[in-house]
Amino acid sequence: MAVAGRTTIRDVAAAAGVSPTTVSHALNGKGRLDPRTRARIQRTAERLGYQANRIARGLRSGRYGVQALWLPIEQDAASSDALTLDYYMRLASAMTKAFFARGDVVMLIPPVGSSEKLVPVPTDGAIVADPYDNDPRLAVLRRLDIPTVTIERNPVDPDDPWCVASDTGHHIETLLEHLASEGAERIALLVPEAMGAWSREERQAYRTWSSQHGRDRLTRPVSMRTPFAGAQHAVRALLLAGPRPDAIVIGAERFVPGTMLAIAEAGLEVPEDVLVAVAVDGNLARASLPPLTAVDLQPEQQAYAAAQLLWRRLDGEEPPGQWTVPGILRVRESSSRHRSRSSAGRSS
Amino acid sequence: MAVAGRTTIRDVAAAAGVSPTTVSHALNGKGRLDPRTRARIQRTAERLGYQANRIARGLRSGRYGVQALWLPIEQDAASSDALTLDYYMRLASAMTKAFFARGDVVMLIPPVGSSEKLVPVPTDGAIVADPYDNDPRLAVLRRLDIPTVTIERNPVDPDDPWCVASDTGHHIETLLEHLASEGAERIALLVPEAMGAWSREERQAYRTWSSQHGRDRLTRPVSMRTPFAGAQHAVRALLLAGPRPDAIVIGAERFVPGTMLAIAEAGLEVPEDVLVAVAVDGNLARASLPPLTAVDLQPEQQAYAAAQLLWRRLDGEEPPGQWTVPGILRVRESSSRHRSRSSAGRSS
DNA sequence: TCTCTTCCGTAAATCGATTTGTCATCTACG
DNA sequence: CGTAGATGACAAATCGATTTACGGAAGAGA
Numbered sequence: 001m002a003v004a005g006r007t008t009i010r011d012v013a014a015a016a017g018v019s020p021t022t023v024s025h026a027l028n029g030k031g032r033l034d035p036r037t038r039a040r041i042q043r044t045a046e047r048l049g050y051q052a053n054r055i056a057r058g059l060r061s062g063r064y065g066v067q068a069l070w071l072p073i074e075q076d077a078a079s080s081d082a083l084t085l086d087y088y089m090r091l092a093s094a095m096t097k098a099f100f101a102r103g104d105v106v107m108l109i110p111p112v113g114s115s116e117k118l119v120p121v122p123t124d125g126a127i128v129a130d131p132y133d134n135d136p137r138l139a140v141l142r143r144l145d146i147p148t149v150t151i152e153r154n155p156v157d158p159d160d161p162w163c164v165a166s167d168t169g170h171h172i173e174t175l176l177e178h179l180a181s182e183g184a185e186r187i188a189l190l191v192p193e194a195m196g197a198w199s200r201e202e203r204q205a206y207r208t209w210s211s212q213h214g215r216d217r218l219t220r221p222v223s224m225r226t227p228f229a230g231a232q233h234a235v236r237a238l239l240l241a242g243p244r245p246d247a248i249v250i251g252a253e254r255f256v257p258g259t260m261l262a263i264a265e266a267g268l269e270v271p272e273d274v275l276v277a278v279a280v281d282g283n284l285a286r287a288s289l290p291p292l293t294a295v296d297l298q299p300e301q302q303a304y305a306a307a308q309l310l311w312r313r314l315d316g317e318e319p320p321g322q323w324t325v326p327g328i329l330r331v332r333e334s335s336s337r338h339r340s341r342s343s344a345g346r347s348s
Numbered sequence: 349m350a351v352a353g354r355t356t357i358r359d360v361a362a363a364a365g366v367s368p369t370t371v372s373h374a375l376n377g378k379g380r381l382d383p384r385t386r387a388r389i390q391r392t393a394e395r396l397g398y399q400a401n402r403i404a405r406g407l408r409s410g411r412y413g414v415q416a417l418w419l420p421i422e423q424d425a426a427s428s429d430a431l432t433l434d435y436y437m438r439l440a441s442a443m444t445k446a447f448f449a450r451g452d453v454v455m456l457i458p459p460v461g462s463s464e465k466l467v468p469v470p471t472d473g474a475i476v477a478d479p480y481d482n483d484p485r486l487a488v489l490r491r492l493d494i495p496t497v498t499i500e501r502n503p504v505d506p507d508d509p510w511c512v513a514s515d516t517g518h519h520i521e522t523l524l525e526h527l528a529s530e531g532a533e534r535i536a537l538l539v540p541e542a543m544g545a546w547s548r549e550e551r552q553a554y555r556t557w558s559s560q561h562g563r564d565r566l567t568r569p570v571s572m573r574t575p576f577a578g579a580q581h582a583v584r585a586l587l588l589a590g591p592r593p594d595a596i597v598i599g600a601e602r603f604v605p606g607t608m609l610a611i612a613e614a615g616l617e618v619p620e621d622v623l624v625a626v627a628v629d630g631n632l633a634r635a636s637l638p639p640l641t642a643v644d645l646q647p648e649q650q651a652y653a654a655a656q657l658l659w660r661r662l663d664g665e666e667p668p669g670q671w672t673v674p675g676i677l678r679v680r681e682s683s684s685r686h687r688s689r690s691s692a693g694r695s696s
Numbered sequence: 697t698c699t700c701t702t703c704c705g706t707a708a709a710t711c712g713a714t715t716t717g718t719c720a721t722c723t724a725c726g
Numbered sequence: 727c728g729t730a731g732a733t734g735a736c737a738a739a740t741c742g743a744t745t746t747a748c749g750g751a752a753g754a755g756a
Binding site: 366367368369370373379380381382385404406407408 | 702703704705706707708710711712713
């Protein structure tokens, strides 16, 4: 059938002149075997291109070599920009690669809505990206008793050790410091209205930094449901009313287009009139004109860390504690007073 | 264990007072059963929340309910822009949803390089997106005897009926007609150097249309390996040398940023000095300033079509012939001579 | 009444691997 | 020489479902 790897354990056993049991033991390093027999069987298996059928293995051992990845993409995201997130694409891709390094494959789980009657997926564990308050994904996984690791903290249980976290607060500080060092006086923050731990930490860090440096606070919450128009209106209002900000920190990738449009509509230039920086790097930030300074969350590192944690959890080991992946500040033209168009390149 | 759905067929059998065989037959509509018994068993199964364990089912029946999705993402795509393709993200997401509608889950297959020793994936079938000449993905799948459906034609076998195609030639014509109707006289084409059927059809259509309308041909091939710099240089050369084009058709999503930068560097405005349109819609096109006219390939439709085709193939049915998903022209500011900044919105 | 169908339902084999329990064979030592 | 203990390999049970092949009961016809 469509089963990959036609040769079965029986074929190998026959070829090596031993029993299937012995082959299994030899290849899995279990029982007691003469080292020479073991080596011989391994060579035979190699030669025949034998690979254990995951299905059969999973049936007996309860371990399938399949991990689920559940992105926070919403139910009716078919339309346009709701799901077009560069960051998640990189994450999914990196996750696939990280797990494959040890032979595991990654399954994408569809949106929450349809998962009510979640088909019993043959899954060892799951990665949940950006959990939000009372996230139904976590509820489902808990009910099914599937070991889980989150990317970013679970707002309901921020100290859960099975978590790959970013130091979001530190990222915001870094951006603020950078903009301040470039001469920004009034820095505004566009932050998701969402319920994630992430936007909460952004606000918190912004507030703390602002009071410490005696700056005005210009926080503008924007709905994640209308990222484009929401950001556009928020920025327009910011730029028209009162003393206008001379720098904007964009808290979510999806707010980039709306922000840039509002700035252009106001007849302002980046970075001459307004400095701009983004808390999440992605192609929207890189492809803007000019390219936007941003914090690279390093999804590849996060994926690697998540895979390590999940494997550890599956092995029943103790949690090593939350794993923090440091973001990297990518300085680009949008935050530099002295714009040089020729070096228009992309940093690293 | 991590197996979802704890109740087994035995539990249902016990609760309904019948044998496991009867339960299996009742739920799968096999064998001969008293309709009342069948109904009773179905109710019992429902009440207990019984779901067949895919693993066990797959072992016997050779059908796992797992489909593979193999994107044309390259091996060391960890770095920046190689894989940041909105289109593929939408495709993956839509695919996940389309398959889940009938209970199948989607697995992402990692890059080709690492798949040499492809772990025998428990997969019924596979979807290969944008196959190129002598695509190793197709080779692997053929060797493993896994039924496959491609999205876009296989250049090596363009008439393969197990294929969801776009009418790329028609899309290019549509774009050219549209630009011409907006007054464009000299239209250039930026086309991937790649080996896919896709770029070939783009060139072909452009060539045909140009001769039919007595236009100069300004085809510029750009390497997919350096989409940014490649597009930037190509467009710069176009704009500086000779009579410059007054419109550009961008053949691949990844060329958008480089193109826009080159235009800006030349001190030109879109759409006042140059009209721009893209052959593949995505967030790069939508988020540009101004938003770019583009052809929406409708990945959701493609995913649906691919799922239908694959299921049919798995059932051993005859191919219904290639399935063409029509693209939709999304007209935006970049191709309209009369720019109206206030209606800066996004079409549909 | 006896046989021949038909109808329902079940027991048992099967898928491919892992795990448990058993059984020779060999070694060591009193 | 006999026995406890270690060693190396295997037979059989198992995982949870599907599929095949069979058997008992009821109904039909002679």
